[in-house]
Amino acid sequence: MLKKIEKKEGKRLLNLLKKEYDIEQNIFKNYELYEKNNKIYLGPKNIIEKAISCGIPIYNLKSKKPSTTFFQSFGMFIKKNIIDLNKEQTIYYIDGKDILIVQNEKKYVLVKYKEFSIGCGLIKDNILKNQIPKNKQIRLKYI
């Protein structure tokens, strides 16, 4: 069941996003946070009892992973933990492939190509592990 997140817990989550990605909290002021099956959703201020979902998923509490949907919508406000790919790497990444990089610290990052927020990635053992959901992966021809 979709439930509204209490103020205190909501503040903790937004602080966490601020700490990890230096994202301004006031961009969320017109919305509310909700939880269902360990997923945090950003949705309208008020929902109805019959709601089965709302808005967009932004964070997974279990895996502590921000969603690609969240990064694609709010990437322009993120100032920290960003990895920039070149054209060829971006084509591979959107096609669902991992990318070799020279970073070791395990963390989830915003993957960007130029000004475009591509989605979420996981850096681990010098690899950018692909986090693009399978149903969104495509072989790009125009970029």
Add this chain to the structure above:
Amino acid sequence: MEIPKHFIERYSLFIKDFNILTMPLPKSFRVNTIKTTVNDIKKRFKEYNIKITQLPYYKEAFISDSPEIGKTLEHFLGYIYSQEITSMLPVLIVKKELKNANLVLDACAAPGSKTTQLACLTKATIIANDIDYRRIKALKYNIERIGAINTILTNQDLRFFPNMEFDIVLLDPPCSSEGTTRKNPNVLEQWSMQQIIKHSNLQKQLILKAYNLVKKNGILIYSTCTFAPEENEEVVNYLLEKTTARLEKIIIPKFKTYPALTEWRDKKYNKQIEKTIRIIPELQDTGGFFIAKIKKC
């Protein structure tokens, strides 16, 4: 695809060119203004050398013959949304009313074309409802892809939807889909009068409920992608008989429409029905559609 003789006899009053129903439909898409702008899309497609043509009656919408649209970065990022032209019109008709709306219902929302279009045009909260749980998955996917935060999903039979008051309700109910043959040729294989009557009966129940969910002076848009008057004029006429609803004239500048029928077979409809519109494929190289704009009084 062969068009049944009975189908031709039935609709020759308003369709002159039946061949067009067997031709592929031009591909069209809409710019997702939540994430980007029309000018940016024009610029990027020019760089890609993909020809797109802006529609004169809807500047956020384009047609293109290119099969490559789905292989662009813009498609991946949800900057554009593929949608049939006729399906964009019900939302376009309430563009002005959407500016002051607080609560909007897309009553039969899956797969989400109209919901995502609404989200581009209003800051109102949109409830996207569909009875079919399997189709909700596609609806959810499209809402997330477009980044429509102001949406709530429900999975209700509209007839039993909780009593609420909406500024605008869109009702695009299940129909016999006769106007979609250019996209789904098998529609005609399953075509029968029994299907039309079955849909018409359900649509009458749905339009009454949808009207009850509109607040006073609010708007109900009723649309179908079918030609059958039993599913169009007759359903709206039924609402006019049962309520004090009033129809509003629909004007889409630079878009040709066909007048609605004021009588069909042995039935005569309320004169207000003239204010509804039919979209006939041969007029503008589209699918077939019917739209009524209804004011709650």
